[in-house]
Amino acid sequence: MMEDRSPIFECRDVTVRYGDITALADVGVTFERGMIHAVVGQNGAGKTTFARVLAGLVRPAAGSLKFSGRPHAGGSVNDARKAGVELVHQSFALPPTFTVAEAMQFGAEGGSLFTRSALERRWQPHLDSLDVKVKARQRIRDLPVEIQQGVEIARALVSEAKLLILDEPTAVLSPEGTEKLFERIRRLKARGVTVILILHKIREVLAIADTVTVLRSGRLVDGPLDCTEIDADRLAELIIGPAAARGLNADDKAALTGSATVAHAHNETPSAGKNTVLDMRAVSTRPDTEGPALDNVDLTISAGEIIGVAGVEGNGQRTLVRAISALVDVVDGKLAIGGDNVTGKQLAARRAAGLRIIPFERNVEGLSLSSSLWENWSARSLLQMPLLAAINPITIQKRCAAALNRWDVRYANVTQRASSLSGGNAQKVILSREMDDDARLILAAQPTRGLDIGATSFVWDAMRDAKARGCGLLFISSDLDEIFDISDRVVVMLSGRIVAEFRPPYDISAVGAAMTGVLK
Amino acid sequence: MEDIVIAILRSGTPLVYVTLAGVIAQRAGIWHLGLEGLMITGACATVLGIVLTGSIWAALLWAIAVCVAGSVLFWFVVEKLRANQIIAGLGLTGLGLGGTTLAVQSIFGTQAAVSAPFGLPRLGPAFGAYGSLSVLVVLMPVLVLAVWVMLRRTRFGLRLAASGEHPFAARSVGVNPSAMRLAALVMGGALCALAGAELATGSLQIFAQNMTAGRGFMGFAAVIFGAGHPIGATLAALFFAIVGAIGIKAQLIFGDRIPHDLLLGLPYIATVLGIWVSTKLRGGTKAANGFTELRNE
Numbered sequence: 165m166m167e168d169r170s171p172i173f174e175c176r177d178v179t180v181r182y183g184d185i186t187a188l189a190d191v192g193v194t195f196e197r198g199m200i201h202a203v204v205g206q207n208g209a210g211k212t213t214f215a216r217v218l219a220g221l222v223r224p225a226a227g228s229l230k231f232s233g234r235p236h237a238g239g240s241v242n243d244a245r246k247a248g249v250e251l252v253h254q255s256f257a258l259p260p261t262f263t264v265a266e267a268m269q270f271g272a273e274g275g276s277l278f279t280r281s282a283l284e285r286r287w288q289p290h291l292d293s294l295d296v297k298v299k300a301r302q303r304i305r306d307l308p309v310e311i312q313q314g315v316e317i318a319r320a321l322v323s324e325a326k327l328l329i330l331d332e333p334t335a336v337l338s339p340e341g342t343e344k345l346f347e348r349i350r351r352l353k354a355r356g357v358t359v360i361l362i363l364h365k366i367r368e369v370l371a372i373a374d375t376v377t378v379l380r381s382g383r384l385v386d387g388p389l390d391c392t393e394i395d396a397d398r399l400a401e402l403i404i405g406p407a408a409a410r411g412l413n414a415d416d417k418a419a420l421t422g423s424a425t426v427a428h429a430h431n432e433t434p435s436a437g438k439n440t441v442l443d444m445r446a447v448s449t450r451p452d453t454e455g456p457a458l459d460n461v462d463l464t465i466s467a468g469e470i471i472g473v474a475g476v477e478g479n480g481q482r483t484l485v486r487a488i489s490a491l492v493d494v495v496d497g498k499l500a501i502g503g504d505n506v507t508g509k510q511l512a513a514r515r516a517a518g519l520r521i522i523p524f525e526r527n528v529e530g531l532s533l534s535s536s537l538w539e540n541w542s543a544r545s546l547l548q549m550p551l552l553a554a555i556n557p558i559t560i561q562k563r564c565a566a567a568l569n570r571w572d573v574r575y576a577n578v579t580q581r582a583s584s585l586s587g588g589n590a591q592k593v594i595l596s597r598e599m600d601d602d603a604r605l606i607l608a609a610q611p612t613r614g615l616d617i618g619a620t621s622f623v624w625d626a627m628r629d630a631k632a633r634g635c636g637l638l639f640i641s642s643d644l645d646e647i648f649d650i651s652d653r654v655v656v657m658l659s660g661r662i663v664a665e666f667r668p669p670y671d672i673s674a675v676g677a678a679m680t681g682v683l684k
Numbered sequence: 685m686e687d688i689v690i691a692i693l694r695s696g697t698p699l700v701y702v703t704l705a706g707v708i709a710q711r712a713g714i715w716h717l718g719l720e721g722l723m724i725t726g727a728c729a730t731v732l733g734i735v736l737t738g739s740i741w742a743a744l745l746w747a748i749a750v751c752v753a754g755s756v757l758f759w760f761v762v763e764k765l766r767a768n769q770i771i772a773g774l775g776l777t778g779l780g781l782g783g784t785t786l787a788v789q790s791i792f793g794t795q796a797a798v799s800a801p802f803g804l805p806r807l808g809p810a811f812g813a814y815g816s817l818s819v820l821v822v823l824m825p826v827l828v829l830a831v832w833v834m835l836r837r838t839r840f841g842l843r844l845a846a847s848g849e850h851p852f853a854a855r856s857v858g859v860n861p862s863a864m865r866l867a868a869l870v871m872g873g874a875l876c877a878l879a880g881a882e883l884a885t886g887s888l889q890i891f892a893q894n895m896t897a898g899r900g901f902m903g904f905a906a907v908i909f910g911a912g913h914p915i916g917a918t919l920a921a922l923f924f925a926i927v928g929a930i931g932i933k934a935q936l937i938f939g940d941r942i943p944h945d946l947l948l949g950l951p952y953i954a955t956v957l958g959i960w961v962s963t964k965l966r967g968g969t970k971a972a973n974g975f976t977e978l979r980n981e
Contacts, residue, residue, distance in 0.1 A: 221855060241858035257853035259846045270842035271857030277838050319857075 170233035172197040172327050172358045173218065173249075178227030180213050180382075187213040188224070191384045193377055197232075197326075200349060200359045201388055202373035204366070204403055206420070208616040210382040211362045212254065215331045218360070219251035220244030232326070248326030254335060254362075256316045260305035264291065264298055264315055272322040294318050295348065309336045309478065310344075317348070321357075328352060329360040334368055335642065338476045339676030346372045365422025365645070366396050366403070378402040396423040408617045416621055419649035439467035440503065441518070441605040441636035447487060447497035455483045456660035460497070463655065463662060465605065465636035470627060472651030473640040476679055480660035481640045482524060485609050488638070489521050490514055502604045516548065518604025522594055522611045524640075526587070530594045533583035537575060537593060538564040540582050544597050571596040572622070588619030595623065599630050606630055609640045624650055644672060686813045688929055693814075694887050696925030697821045698723070701879035702903035703910075703921040704831050705872035710912045711835055712868035713848030713861070717773030718758050720900025721780025722751045722873060726880020728784035731891035732791065734800040740885075747877040754780065755873030756866070763862045777900065785893050797892035803885030818886040820878060827875075832914040844868060879903075902955055909958045920958060927954040 174194040180187045188210045195201050205211050216222040217229070223239025230236065231247035258267045265283040268290065269275070275286060284300040291298055296314035304312065313333060320328055330349075334342045349359050349372060363369050369376050370391060376399065377387030385402050400421040401409065409417065418424045442465040451457040458480055465471050473481055486492040488499065490511040499507045501517040511519075523529035531540050538557070541564040546555060564578045573592045575585065582590060591611065599606060608627060612620040627637055627650060641647050647654055648670045656664040656678040664678035702723050709716035729750045733743025754776060761772045789795055804818035811817070835841040846854040847861035854861045883899070884891050902924050910917030931950035934942065 219856065220858075241856060245858055251856060253852075253856065257850065257856045259849040259853050261849060262842070262846070266842055269839055270846055270859075272839075276840065277833070279837065 170197075171195055171230075172232055173360075174230045175217075176228045178214075178217060178224045178229070180210075180217060180222055181225050187382050188217070189382045191227070191379070191382075193384060193387060195327075195358065195360065195375075195388065197358045198353070198356060199374040200353055200361065200372055202361045202363050202369040202376045202391075203379065203387075204363050204369055204376060204399070205379035205385075206364075206403060206617050207614055207620075208381070209379040211379055212331055213382075214379065215251055215329050215360070215362050218244065218327070218329055219249055221251070245323065248324060250320035250323075250325040250328050252313070252316050252320050252328070252330045252333060254331040254333075256312050258304045258312065258316060258319065260303070262304050263301050264304065264307075265300040267304055267315060267319055268300075268322055271319055290322070291315075291318050294321065309476065310341045313337070313345070314348075321352075325357060327358045327360065329362070331362045332364060333361065334363065334365065336477055338679040339644070339672060340680040340682070341476070342368065366399050367422045367424070369399070370396065380405050396421075399423065404617060412617075412621055415649050416624065419645040420617060420620065422645045439634070441465050441467050441501065442488070442638065443498075443500040443503075444488075445498040447494055447499055449483060449487050449492050450495055452492065454486075456480045458483050458487055459660045461487075461660075461662055463638075465638060467604070467634045467636050468631055469653070470631050470637040470639050470651050472647035472654040473638065473657055474644060474647050474654055474675055474679060475642075475657035477642055479657045479679075481609070481657055483660060484638075484657065485521070485524070485607050485640065488514075488605075488607060489519065512547065515544070518602060520544075520598040520600070520603040520606045522591075522598050522606065522608045524609040526591055526594060527583075531582040531590055534581060536579045537568065537573075537582060537585075538578040540593060541567060541578075541597050544600070567596045568593065588615050588622070591615060591619060591623065595626050599626060599635075601633075603630065603635050606635050606637045607640075608637055610642070611639075612641070612643075612646060620646075644675060648672070688933060690814060690817065691929040691932065692922070692925045693817055693821050695928050696922045697818075697824050697886065698879040698883040699899055699903055699906070699921040699925055700824050700828065700918050701820075701875050701882065702900055703906040703917045704827065704914060705875035705879070706903050706907035707910070707912060707914050707917045708831065708835070708844075708868045708875075709865075709872050710907050711841070711848050712844050712865045713851065714762065714769055714865055714869065715773070715904075716869075716872065716907075717770055717901075717904060718754070718776030718780070719773075719872075719876060719903050720896055720898065721777035722754050722876035723780070723880045723883070723900045723903075724784050724894070724896040725754055725780040726751050726877035727884035727895060728787060728880070728891050729877070730881040731798055731800045731884050731889075732787065734802065734885065734889075735798065738801075740802065740804060744877070744881055747881055748874045751877035751880070752870050752873040755869040755876075759866045759869045763865060781894060784891075788891070788893070795893060797890050800885060800889045800891075803887075803889040804881065816887065818882060820882045820886060828914060828918045835914055876900075898952070902951065905955045905959055909955075909962045911962065920962075923958065924951050924954055927951050 171194045176192045178191045179189055191214065203211055203214060213222060217224055217238060220239060220241040220243055228235060229238045231249065236243055236247065265287045268287040269283055288300045291300060294317065296318050298307065298311050298315060307315065333345055337345060352359060361373060373391050375388035376391055376394065378385040380403065400417055400423040403421050404417060442463065444461055444463040447458055447461045449458045455478060475481055483492060487494055490509065494507055498505060501514055501519050504517045506514045506517055527533055538561045542560045561578050568575060571592050573589050573596065575589065582593065585593065611623045615623065627639065631637060639647065639651055654666045654670060654675065655662045656675060658679065658681050666675055702719050706716050706719055726747045729747035730743045733746040734740060737743060758772060758776050761767045762769045785795065788798055792798060804820060807815045807817050807819065807822065809815050835844065843854060843859045844864050847859060847864040851861040883896065903921060906917045906920035906924060909920035928951040931947040935944065935947045
């Protein structure tokens, strides 16, 4: 066989538009074969779109693509797969009711008619050879995320993949899981597979990649650059860009790009013990379909304190938020907000005690997308009024406009629907509603997920302001860097329990070990 | 005993065919409320085909062609014009019910029932008392098995299921979910034609207005009752047929002592109870959740 020396992929002037939004503009890049290439950038930089162009899921509006020197029109998954390109999605693309074997089979060639056992016999060796520890007959929905990712990678490798793209594969993993994933990727490289990793964290880029390519606002900033010739600070500058870098302190910059672990001691001493805003004692809940039950959770938050909750997703973080916000019954233990015992109380009573919630799903739980901005914004105050109280829309709209302006929301009119706002602006509407002067305990669940640099630092600053006003905050995130940057204390959740607590300076490896249950 | 079994097979067979059409559509991600309309179209086209061509095979082909055309229209409205599938399905049902009446009216100038000189081939005297059943009754279990194999034991079936359950997953292995839905609806159209043919010419040889009398909706209910599984849904359809047969038997036994309408309503009451029971079971809940997904679309 002749050694193919042409680049595995090259593109020129690739532009992708979604309606009015240009997701990628004139991107041209060349990837050599046999290497691990990283593509980095902030949210909204166009990384996922770029990956989808390669995989044929998105057809570029302009530009040319070449796989192994052969031109491709783009926009056809079948063509891309024939050229040996496979994509592993950020949120996995496997039908949850399928068994692992079925998930392998439906994207593969051959054996169009099968029996269950034949299918399992066919795919078990494939899974074993990739060291994915799973039985072929297990259902996708029953698997933990790390295994699901392994299955998705195995799915991508059912045919002779030459170029494997992984879209933010580390976002769902613990530091430990990331290490294992990188091991797996190095083995693939040894087998001759070229890998493109879409990444978020500079630390990870430098740990695994041979080259790095930086995208910002849909444009190619630089790359591919040789990873041995670039340092973390220079890369951070490229990712953030000169405009956004102004107004960011060094720690925030590091937290945004993961260039270094923020380990600073917070300058003011937390006023612990003075005014307790949340006091959970041995709280347990029943298990349900949405996550593991809380198991004997003790947690106190003082006024003026931000508690970070670290953990691999699906370890009870959502249950914790639902338990505090009365969406799941507390079967055992005691829960007090601002000194009031609210264990058996409804959400309205808890909100009256000062509870505010920035929920996980901003477009489902946080906002009614089909309602106007002023309706969304006024929900907090209106719900505290009697059922038949008269309301004056004009007054509310004026107050809403004033509040939204104060929170720097970009909008045209308070009567426009919430669905018309971008992610960052939608989140600001929620912040303006939930971070009012009467707030005493604020649950911030993944408040920066999917937001760009500006909106992310805005949310961080809003949380710091709330803390300075004397609120207690519970801050849940899957991004350890931002947790370390913001939090006065960090607790780690695993299987519905709080298994460890850390104070600054934080040690990422110790927190990571606690997340996976490897406690010393 | 024999007469009960025959009655069940007679009323159950068309129901099973239309249920299979619903199962295939549901696997591909479509809640098919147009089954009723396609079924009556099949019944009407078969009878008209026999009257006009004099051949049962030509009539069947004609019925299949018409129902497939109706399915393609449904697909076009749902997939290309992005209409709500529930509304579009109900529209298709209205089109079938109204269109068949219109067709009979314009050809025969009357709204009376149209009778055909002959119907589907029968099993014949070799089968004794069962000889009066049509060949489609025998074909039914074969088709049920074939649909099961196709949906659960072929890659085509996996791709169809992926298109329904997680269209993005289907797209990312190069499957076009929209094309898979077209395939599912075309197969469903052919099955609805057979359901209508069996209903109109399996034992009777007649087409009357609204003769499906909600059987398409019962088929839809059987899909939910059977959690979208071909065998489960078939059993659900046969269960409805059994309840119907019991109703008729009870009518003969009790005569006027129990209101006639109540007994006739038994299959429908059983349908409602069946749905309720199935939501108590895991599979039923899963199927019912599909509606939530639809609403969020």
